[in-house]
Amino acid sequence: MRGRHSGGVSLPDAASRGADSKKVYPSSNPMKSILSLFALTSFAIAFSPFPAQAEEDHAMHVLKGYLNVANALYEDDLAAAKEAAASITDHDADSALAEPATKVADAENLATAREAFKALSAKAIELAKGHGDHYTVMHCPMVKGGGGDWLSADGKVNNPYFGPKMPHCGGPKK
Structure with missing residues (x-):
């Protein structure tokens, strides 16, 4: 199976997947996961009522x-x-x-x-x-x-x- 390299993850090329397949493989970059989690947590805190309020x-x-x-x-x-x-x-x-x-x-x-x-x-x-x-x-x-x-x-x-x-x-x- 031939593949190409994208963001640290080896993805099968279109010929081995079939021309109609549109699967997306997320990057396994741990820094992106941490940043995403931080952004989501910050958003939740920003829009939740504070105890003082x-x-x-x-x-x-x-x-x-x-x-x-x-x-x-x-x-x-x-x-x-x-x-x-x-x-x-x-x-x-x-x-x-x-x-x-x-x-x-x-x-x-x-x-x-x-x-x-x-x-x-x-x-x-x-x-x-x-x-x-x-x-x-x-x-x-x-x-x-x-x-x-x-x-x-x-x-x-x-x-x-x-x-x-x-x-x-x-x-x-x-």
């Missing part, structure tokens, strides 16, 4: 749920506050916010929900510190036990601790 997305989802709880309490809407709190635990039962969110979700009245909201806010504020400056920490000095803090995404003082009774009591915490 996944963590940021998770934090934003949890904080969005928290803001929905705060807004519902501001509007004296216990059902909406409970639903928003449940969404936090549904998304991540292991989150630092899960326990206080469960207490809000299980609250039987607005007063109990607002008491639980104080602990939820403390955890949300800690979470928000590591995720940019999208939030303002607000403080109401009228909340029993040294005042109450909460996060605001728009800088407005919409007090979730007193709702319509004292809707704008408080301000940015210094």
Whole structure:
């Protein structure tokens, strides 16, 4: 059998393969294989979500749920506050916010929900510190036990601790 040399691999010539055969024999060059594998791996890494982005997305989802709880309490809407709190635990039962969110979700009245909201806010504020400056920490000095803090995404003082009774009591915490 006669052959010709191509890229380190001996290929049969057309006469010995038959004129209609179009077989292709890949090169056995190990450097090309390594480079191909490197390129494929680099491509996969470049287009996969990074853990930091996944963590940021998770934090934003949890904080969005928290803001929905705060807004519902501001509007004296216990059902909406409970639903928003449940969404936090549904998304991540292991989150630092899960326990206080469960207490809000299980609250039987607005007063109990607002008491639980104080602990939820403390955890949300800690979470928000590591995720940019999208939030303002607000403080109401009228909340029993040294005042109450909460996060605001728009800088407005919409007090979730007193709702319509004292809707704008408080301000940015210094």
